[in-house]
Amino acid sequence: xxxxxxxxxxxxxxxxxxxxxxxxxxxxxxxxxxxxxxxxxxxxxxxxxxxxxxxxxxxxxxxxxxxxxxxxxxxxxxxxxxxxxxxxxxxxxxxxxxxxxxxxxxxxxxxxxxxxxxxxxxxxxxxxxxxxxxxxxxxxxxxxxxxxxxxxxxxxxxxxxxxxxx
Numbered sequence: 041x042x043x044x045x046x047x048x049x050x051x052x053x054x055x056x057x058x059x060x061x062x063x064x065x066x067x068x069x070x071x072x073x074x075x076x077x078x079x080x081x082x083x084x085x086x087x088x089x090x091x092x093x094x095x096x097x098x099x100x101x102x103x104x105x106x107x108x109x110x111x112x113x114x115x116x117x118x119x120x121x122x123x124x125x126x127x128x129x130x131x132x133x134x135x136x137x138x139x140x141x142x143x144x145x146x147x148x149x150x151x152x153x154x155x156x157x158x159x160x161x162x163x164x165x166x167x168x169x170x171x172x173x174x175x176x177x178x179x180x181x182x183x184x185x186x187x188x189x190x191x192x193x194x195x196x197x198x199x200x201x202x203x204x205x206x
């Protein structure tokens with residue numbers, strides 16, 4: 041009887057603690073989509089504990105923190121994702137968005153520029169870089185970026201070009 045109970049306890053522990061990093065990541069993604077950002081952060085953190093080099097988990101956790109307006113914490117996660125994968129255009133874009141919220145427009149422009157270097161067709165990076173330039177008073181530079189974003193299919197950027205650019 042003791043052997044059966046021990047085996048049963050062991051099986052339960054494997055089932056309850058046997059989730060993979062990808063399973064925690066997927067659970068975090070689902071929670072984020074349900075706007076359970078704290079739950080998503082907890083699951084992404086578990087994925088990172090299992091796999092400390094899980095760049096997507098750092099990036100996604102950063103997105104959840106961004107949605108909670110915790111921009112400094114999101115920047116730390118995006119930075120870690122970039123350390124793991126220096127060619128992670130989306131992490132540069134996301135970090136730029138957090139910096140933009142903190143009014144670090146020069147830092148945001150640098151990150152959007154890096155995202156564009158990695159992916160020259162990244163319309164949202166051009167669009168957001170234009171916003172940061174506009175916030176610095178560089179409407180000409182903003183228009184150049186918005187025109188490029190519009191040419192890549194960004195409709196909002198096309199509206200800005202029509203409204204604000206010659």
